Amino acid sequence: MLTPFAHHFMPKLPRIVQDDVHFQVSGRSRRANATRENMTLFINDTVKHALKWAPVIEHKFPFADLRVNASHQRVHSGARSSVTLNHETLMCDDAIERLAVNLTEMFTRQIQMIQVEDGETAYLNALKTVFVGISKDLRTVHLTPPPLKKKHTLLAEAEDELERAICRCLDVKYLVRKFTFLRTQYIEYSQIALARVGDRKSQHAYLSRRSFARWEKKQQEAARFVKAMSVVCHETGETFDLAEVVKRTTANPENRRIELVVRSRGDEERAVEMGYEGVFVNWTLPSKYHRNADKWTGCTPKEAHEVLMAKWRLARAWFQKLDIHWFGLRVAEPHKDGTPHAHMFLYVHPDQKAALVSIIESVAIDEDKHELMINGALNISPRITIKHCDPALGTATGYIIKYISKNINGAHLPEGDAAHTALSATAWARIHRIKQFSQSGSPPVGLWRQIRRASKEDVAFDAQLADLHEHCDKSRWSRFCQDVQDAQLAYETRINGYGETVKKVRGFMWHDIIIETAGKDYSLVPTAKVDTWKAARHAVAIALKKARRAFPWSTENKCNPPPYSAPTGIEHALITVTGWSLKGVQCLISPLLRGATVPIDNALSLSWRDGELQTHAVRGAQTTKDPSR
DNA sequence: ATAACGGATTGGCGCGCAGC
DNA sequence: GCTGCGCGCCAATCCGTTAT
Known part of the structure; x- marks a missing residue:
């Protein structure tokens, strides 16, 4: 069905471009007026277009190029057949996993081969050598190694x-996650280069149809997951439907929208009280960042966003330098062709407004100023427009609300397609990992949320705190901002599976009193397995009680304990819980003390946190490994 | 719900430089 | 050589998102 011209050139195109050609052609052939003549023209045009843009894609993702075998880095692991990073691998979940497994096995071999010499820094040097080697291998498959902090005082x-x-690099799941992200980038960038994103009829606004469809499918999968899971409390055994929880938290877009509106309205109230005035900024990048423009240099929306945020950072640095006090909200929004632009809703003292505006303008027009010269006169409006808020024409919040809704769920907007537009905007932000909303100059929302979780009784001990709680409860953001000084978030530190110290919010602190609003541990269990989980948990509780009576437990030695100095209390408890042999449970102790979560059966796993044995529901897939066998 | 992670923001610290 | 200052970088922190 292809033309001779197409037959000749198609094999030279990257697979992802070939796919697009086929997709376009089959769509066109389904039209009522598809004749042999106009199909021939269409096919040839499509292939010519593909040939024009293929090099851009190949430049960004060399593994897409079918003609260059050299760029196909083979990953050998010795034991298995090698896997190549190419289109087919990246598009297939199983292949990605095989590639990741091969990489980890390759890294393991590198670690085994390394020789540690004598001397104080010998071990450090060996680690460095290994990490440098791993990093190099990761880069050849287009992954970035985990970041290191530069300086350490202690060896x-x-x-x-x-x-x-x-x-981390030895964790297959970690590598798979990275490859999956690479895949979405690769697909969407190819679509952008092939001009599938835009406001023309054949294009889709903000992001391509292909990426949008993939994203929607993923959303549906996530929704199915949410429906099938329950949330269980370790302490009390209480259970909730995950769907219910999701509905009432910020995971629900409508809640997110309302919270942002509340915060914006509060900011405006605060501004009015302070005598500040509102400034609305609409900030666009030079045309070389836009796919729609002739001058496009091949950058991604993400890269463009980073440039825009660097400019915004520069402007903020100037505000600080000149002692300009301000606060407000920044919104990232896509143009039709996927390039980001920003809206800023800022409040400043009238005396400082002119300075603030001129800083923003000068930063915005600095790059490619010549584009803004029309007949010898500078016109900055394509790049940056400033609107001064006039209370006589309506509240600032009324104006901001539209932008919030437009980019979250389209609620309460008159436009008929607002819901689809908002969904596309959301998908665009997710695909490119662009943060849509960012509030500045206000206390952390995390604190607001924790205070709202507290009950009246929790805060009754202090009248001032009770007032603050009341403000939060009644959604009075501006009063919260004024009265929150004595409160701060409270954390608990934990050790994660990689041995890293991580923090988890447990509640908030009022002076030196901690109010626990997120003090309980929960996990997810498939709703169908909740009963099994409860039974297992009960068995563990009884075993722990017995063990505790018999042996005092040590909480020492969380890291690198000598293998057999572990308290026999743990062994005893583990034997009772698992029914395994002494040898079997001894295998568990070292990983437990190192902070790992160890699976016991289909429904239950164990971990050691803060000197206590904790029970967990096994997450997701039921591919439990039995470490004793 | 939680963990992990990426991104944005803020504050602090160190470095270099000018002025003493 | 000491001090103060500005700048840029780094670390800590918080926010938002995804995966489970």
């Missing part, structure tokens, strides 16, 4: 960090 800290980073 042991430097060693620890390298150990943890290497530990």
Whole structure:
């Protein structure tokens, strides 16, 4: 069905471009008026278009190029057949996993081969050598190695960090996650280069149809998952439907929208009280960042966004330098062709408004100023427009609300396609990992959320705190901002599976009193398995009670304990819980003390946190491995 | 719900430089 | 050589998102 011209050139095109040609051609052939003549013209045009843009894609993702075998880095692991990073691998979940497994096995071999010499820094040097090698291998398959912090005062800290980073690279799941992200980037960038994103009829606004469809499918899968899971509390055994929880938290777009509106309205109230005035900024990048423009240099929306945020950072630095006090909200929004632009809703003192505006303008027009010269006169409006808020024409919040809704779910907007537009905007932000909303100059929302979780009784001990709680409860953001000074978020530190120290919010602190609003541990269990989980949990509780009576437990030695100095209390408890042999449970102790979560059966796993044995529901897939066998 | 992670923002610290 | 200052970088922190 292809033309001779197409037959000749198609094999030279990257697979992802070939796919697009086929897709376009089959769509066109289904039209009522498809004749042999106009199909021939269409096919030839499509292939010519593909030939024009293929090099751009190949430049960004060399593995897409079918003609250059050299760029196909083979990953050998010795034991298995090699896997190549190419189109087919990247598009297939199983192949990605095989590639990741091969990489980890390759890294393991590198670690085994390394020789540690004598001397104080010998181990550190060995770790460094291994990490440099791993990083190089990762880069050849287009992954970035985990970041390292630059300076360490202690040798042991430097060693620890390298150990943890290497530990990450040996985790197949970590690598698979990275490849999956690479895949979405690769697909959408190819679509952008092939001009599938835009406001023409054949294009889709903000992001391509292909990426949008993939994203929607993923959303549906996620929704199915949410429906099938329950949330269980370790302490009390209470269970909730995950769907219910999702509905009432910020995971629900409508809640997210309302919270942003509340915060914006509060900011405006605060501005009015302070005598500040509102400034609305519409900030666009030079045309070389736009796919729609002739001058496009091949950058992605993400890269463009980074440039825009760097400019915004520069402007903020100037505000600070000149002592300009301000606060407000920044919104990232796509143009039709996927290039980001920004809206800023800022409040400043009238005396400082002119300075603030001129800083923003000068930063915005600095790059490619010549584009803005029309007949010898400078016209900055294509790049940056400033609107001064006039209270006589309506509230600032009324104006901001439209932008919030437009980019979240389209609620309460008159436009008929607002819901689809908002969904596309959301998908665009997710695909490119662009943060849509960012509030500045206000206390953390995390704190607001924790205070709202507290009950009246929790805060009754202090009249001032009770007032603050009341403000949060009644959605009075401006009063919260004024009265929050004595409160701050409270955290608990934990060790994750890679041995890294991570923090988890447990509630908030009022002076030196901690109010726990997120103090309980929950996990997810398939709703169908909740009963099994409860039974297992009960068995563990009884075993722990017995063990505790018999042996006092040590909480020492969380890291690198000598293998058999572990308290026999743990062994005893583990034997009772699992029914395994002494040898079997001894295998569990070292990983437990290192902070790992160890699966016991289909429904239950164990971990050791803060000196206590914790029970967890096994997550997701039921591919539980039995470490004793 | 939680963990992990990426991104944005803020504050602090160190470095270099000028002025003493 | 000391001090103060500005700048840029880094670390800590918080926010938002995804995967489970």
